[in-house]
Amino acid sequence: MMKLTREEKLMLDGKFGKSVKKAIEILIALGKIYNAERMVRIGSAQISGISYKNIGDAGIEFLEEFLSDAKVRVKATINPCGMDTEKWKSLKISNKFAEKQFRIINLFKKIGVGIDCSCTPYLIGNKPGFNEHIAWSESSAIVYANSVLGARTNRESGISALAAAITGRTPMYGYHLDENRRANFLINVKCKLESISDFAALGYIVGNKIGNNIPYFRGIERVDGDKLKALGASMAASGAIALYHIENITPEAKIKNML
Template sequence: MYLTKEEEKIYDGEYGEVLEKCMNLLVSLGDIYGAEKLIPISSSQISGVSYKTIGDIGLEFLRDFANEKVEVSVPSTLNPCGMDVDNWKKLGFPEDFAKKQLEIIDCFKKIGAEISCTCTPYLTGNLPRFREHIAWAESSAVSFANSVIGAKTNREGGPAALASAIIGKTPYYGYHLDENRKATHIIEVNIENPSIDVYGALGYIVGKTVKNGIPYFKNIKNINNDELKALGAAMAASSGVALYHVENITPEAKKAIDDNLEKITIDMDDIKDAYEELNTCNEAPDLICIGCPHCSLREIKEIAEFIKKNSIKLKCDLWICTSLHMKAIADRMGYTRIIEKAGGEIVKDTCMVVAPIEDMGYKRVATNSGKAGVYLPSFCKSEVIYGNIKDILK
């Protein structure tokens, strides 16, 4: 890799051990993937925030950064942590877990990261421009940024995103290069009026089929951002898909397709098969959980209005997972009051996957999230009831 004189000084440790570690990590990644240089980034989304996922080793790693008093050099947001930072006692999170989680949050605060704790940073202020280079971790956020916004990022790991946040640069390879953003498969979709759970099932199937490829979807119309979010998240969970295109919808679709690509057709029979695979339980849930990725205000509003219209009184716990920003607006709009009156909670900062729900007594989780449907059995040892959230609430 070519390094500037300033980058060489950082690499040689002239600006301290932490910056040296960060630069060494980025250069090593660049060497592995054939990058010719480092390029500036405009923002970072840092994963590895939940104590459940990083444990004591990760906490010790973050302490080293916080104690050296280094700071991020670009706007940097955090992925969900393992609990609602403010309401963990009310929700029943274990106290020993909370203590470690709060220390992790404090470490990130000391280095200047925004304590946003959301997997939808593009809804809360970290919104890159088209073709802007960024360094984002968290698979669904990466997919949305690359595909829907048209920004450029690889699927970074937590340490690499943190290193990029501090250095302000990332290796120039992978999805940062235009030639690597072309479609590899054409997906013909023959499904009428799909809901979010159907898009989750579609993403689950396509991800397993194309592996690390770049799908190009045809025959998808009238899809909103929440549905695009669900589609990309499910693909990223069931595979390594970090970029997809939708004909006449996503910004790079026109230039992303060639004629000689493998074509795959998906219809409702395939969706039904996906539902059977994602459903691992036919008993009643002890937790209904939506918001993986975090819910938008539109999703919260739809659930609140549905609960109110149908006079729903819940027989199990309900978590609607979202960001601090969306929760604050939901409070003002009265949606939180409606949901709490029915027996549910709007839970911020976390989600069912990175929270220690298995230690909190939740064994059977109902969800409309294809991403959660993939991760819950392995990450949380949970059985899954997968389907349309309104049917589940009824």
């Protein structure tokens, strides 16, 4: 049985409204699946799955009901949507599609979510600190936050990240725990990596080989943020990697043995 704080029990009892009650119910159910003992407070959320092409009318109906009296408790941003929000007419997006897409975006805006529609939230003001617990759902952003920034997030769904934004909490399991952040694959890099494409190629190969494990890279000496972003995004795309370490470079690998 998950331990809840007094405030979390009040959420579950509906004292903060229907949306908060539904959100905490979702997170409790998720926590039970992964045997989480408690919730942890988060600093931010990043929400995917907001394209009308993906969620359709059923998704709009769900969001309208779920968010009926919601307000986010933490900084929250959303992923790219299904169209360019400024040039959609010149791109020949239909009026019907645009109307539905803006309806979705406005639902998030109404509850206090930033609507920049970016898959790199750390570049637009949603940048977590080292060891900060967050709830993000964009795969390339997750691996960057965990690895390059040293923040802590699982691979959330759009709904679980939204529930976390509404409650300010997420279940304490997975990458939120020290014991689950150690690497289990050593990658010795013997070739010279120079361009962003080199790092992307390495990431694609590693992700394809090791799936959802945690690689520890040895032999990478000089790197910048864009190259780290390409490395992580490629691993997240070809595998399901949410965390990696580079010896003497990424923050956790600088301060302790992550192998």
